[in-house]
Amino acid sequence: MINVYVPRDTTALSLGADAVADRLAREILQRSLSAQLVRNGSRGLFWLEPLVEVDTPQGRVAYGPVTPDDIPALLDQEMLDGSNSHPLCQGYTEAIPYLQSQQRLTFSRVGITDPLSIADYRNHDGFRGLERALTLEASQIVDEVERSGLRGRGGAAFPAGRKWRTVLDADSERPGQPWSGHKFIVCNADEGDSGTFADRLLMEGDPYVLIEGMVIAGLAVGADTGFIYLRSEYPNAHRILTEAITRAEAEGYLGTNLLGSGRTFHLYIRLGAEAYICGEETAMLDSLEGKRGMVRAKPPLPAHHGAFGQPTVVNNVLTLAAVPTILAEGGQAYADYGMGRSRGTQPFQLAGNLARGGLVELAFGVTLRSLLYDFGGGTESGRPLRAVQVGGPLGAYLPEGHWDTPMDYEAMADAGGMVGHGGIVAFDDSVDMAQQARFAMEFCRVESCGKCTPCRIGAVRGVEVIDRIIADQDRTDNLALLQDLCHTMEMGSLCAMGGMTPNPVRSALQYFPDDFARPTTGNEGG
C-alpha cells in the first residue's frame, strides 16, 4: 500500500486541497490502485500548494500545484511510482532547495506526519522531551530551557527560561482567591500580525508538539492547567487542536496521571473574537477571564499575577513548541544555532507579493535579502520589490538599503526594525506608501483597546492628518503635525499598539517621502 499525501492545512485547503483529495480518492477506487490517502500538514512551500506527495523507497516525491483535473493525467503517468514524467513533478520533496537549505527543528515533523496520529508523532521522536522532563526536578527543566537561550517568539523576545524561573519561584497560595494554589500555562495563539502564519501551520501540522511543550512547561513551573488562547480566525486549527487534545487525553499525555507519573496537566482551548489587542498578553488574560480585552498596567507581571490572579507563564506557540526539542536534545544543542544573543532557529514567514511564499526555519543571522530572493524568489508580480514590512503591523517598512541586515533581534533593532514574530511582508513597486502609513493608523484606530488617549484619539487624528497630506492640504504643517502625533503616541501609550504604530508611519515617511507628495487624483483610496 502506497501512501499519498494531500495536506489539510488552511493554505492548501484555501487553494482546493479537499477537491484534490476527493478526486484522488475516487480515482484510486475506480482504478483499484493500492494506495491510501493521508491528510498531512503542509511543508510550508505555499506556492506549490496543493502539494501532493507520494512515498517511494528513495523518499517522498512531490507534485504541485495540483488541481483536481490534473489527477487522471498524474496517475496515467505513474505518479504512484514517483515518476517524474508529469510537468508538475517537483522531484524529491527533501531535495527542493527551498526546503533542503532550511534548519528545521521546531517544524521537523510538519508536513511529514499525519497531524492527528499519535503513533506518527511517537515514531518521529515525539514525546521524548516529555519523557525526559518527567525524570527531572522542576528546576532542572528550567535550567535546560535557560541553557538553550530560547527567547519568546511572540515579539518581545524575553528569555523564556527567566520567565519560567519567576513562575516556578512564585508562591501560588492566595488566601481567599478562588484559584489559590494553582499556576497556569497560557499559550498565546492569537497570531494577529499580518504576514505571520507559523503558529497556525504548526498547530495544524503538528499539534502534539505544542501540547508536549505545554505539558513540559507545566512540569517546569508547577502548573496543572493550560489554556490555548486561539484566534477565532483559525477555524481549521481549532478543529485539529480540539481533536488532538481529545486523543492526547485518551492516551495519557494529558489529564490526571501523565504517563503513569501521578502528575496532572489539563489543557483547554479558548477562542478569541477578532480583537488584535488580545494578542498582548495582559489583554489576553483579561479576555481569558471573560472580560473586555483591556491592557493591564505592569507590574504586576503575569508571572506573579496572571490568569485568574495566579502565577502564569504566557508564551507564544513557537516558544512552547521549541521546548520538546530542547528537552530531548539538550539546551546546548539548541543554543548551537544562531548568533549573538539570538539563539536557536526562527521560523520566518515569507508573505505578500513573493513568488515563493512560505515557511523558512533557519538559524538567526540570515539576511532579509537572502530570504526575499534566495528563498522568496523576488516578487510574484514580476515587478521590482520596493518595501518590506518585518515583524507585523507595528514593524517598520524597510527599503532596499536595509535588506542586508542580519535577522537577529539586536541587529534588526539597530536598523530600526524588529524581528517580532518573524513575519516578512513584501510589496512591489505598485505600492503607495502613503496609503500604507494611513492603514497603520487606521488599524490602530480599529484595534485600540481604548485605555489611553494618545492611542485612542491619536490614531483617529493620524488617519485624518495623513488624508490631508495625501490631499495636499497644508502639506508642510500637516507633516509636522504627523511627526508630533507619532511622538505623542510613542511616549504616551501604555502598550506597543499605540507606542509602535508610529514605526510603519515614520518609516514610510522617511524612506518613501515621494509617495506623500504625489499629485492628487481626487481618489482617496482604500
Add this chain to the structure above:
Amino acid sequence: MQEPNINDQDDRMTQLIEQHQHLPGALLPLLHAVQQTFGYIPHTTVPAIAEALALSRAEVHGVISFYHGFRSQPCGRHLLQVCCAEACQARGSRELVEHTRQKLGVDFHQTTADGEITLEPVYCLGNCATGPSVRIGDQILGRVDPAAMDRLLDDLTRVPLRFQSQPMTPETSDTKRGAQ
C-alpha cells in the same frame, strides 16, 4: 434572518448556560455558543447570561461590543469576510474590496438588500502568502481575485434561501452564519 422563537430561545439558552457556566472565564465561550446557535447574540439573551455568570447586564453588553467577532444584530444568510491586512494588500486586496463593494452594492458592515450577504473586513486569516484571502463560514479561500470573487458570489447566491428544503442541517447553518 428571523427572530428566534422566544420559547425555543429560552430552552436553548438554559442548555447553553448549563453547558458553559462552570468553565473558568465562562463568558466568551458562552457568547460564542450563543452566536453559533442563533447566528448572533440577541439582546433578549443578555439578562440570562448576566444572571448565570453573576455579572451586570452592562458588563455583558460591554464585552459583546468590545469584540469585532460578536454581533448583536442578525447578519445576512452568508457572512463574507475579506482580509484587509497588509500581506493581502500586497497581493491586491484593496482592489478586491473595491470590486466586492461595487458588485454587492454595500459597504463593510452592511448586508445586501436581499439579505443574502453581509460584508465584513477581517485582519488576517493566516493565509498571507496566497492572498487575497476571504472567509466564508468556516472556509478560507486563497488567491481570490475579482473574477474568483464573482464566481464565489454566484455560487453563494444561486440557491435562494426560500427555495431550500427545511430544516437546514446544523452543519450548513454553521457555515452560513460563519460563527465560531
